[in-house]
Amino acid sequence: MANFLSYALIFLACVLIIWGLSRFFAWKMRIEAEKAKEKARQKEAEMKGLLVRCPLCDSALAKGENIISRVWRPMNTPEQYCIVNGCPHCYPVVEEGLSRVCPVCGKSVPLDGYLVSHLFCKPNGKRHVHITGCSEEAHYKGKNLMQ
Secondary structure, three states, rough: OHHHHHHHHHHHHHHHHHHHHHHHHHHHHHHHHHHHHHHHHHHHHHHHHOOOOOOOOEEEEEOOOOOOEEOOOOOOOOOOEEEEOOOOOOOOOOOOOOOOEEOOOOOOOEEEEEEEEEEEOOOEEEEEEEEEEEEOOOOHOOOOOOO
């Protein structure tokens, strides 16, 4: 009888271990499926152009990350002068593996450099930026645009 009891306990322990492992792997697969869905949603949003990318380093900005820029007054005009310093990934410190490149002229923009742009404020509240160059271009070199 003692032999039967020990075999029954071993069998019960094996069943519990197998059940626990199956629950663990099911949980792990569910987490991985959720990650894959989120990655697919981000890729779809990027394809539609809904994700914002930094114009200097081309890093995708996560929710809550903003591009660091300076806009000059008057604020009531539909077009304003603006400079873009970068994003949290490339300004004030450039992360490893990133480079700051002007999308207009292709020159490398130093950390104290910036992009020259125009900010268009539409009546519906949306904003649109046209980048016209950088601080490293020849026709901007003589001007101190940061004043």
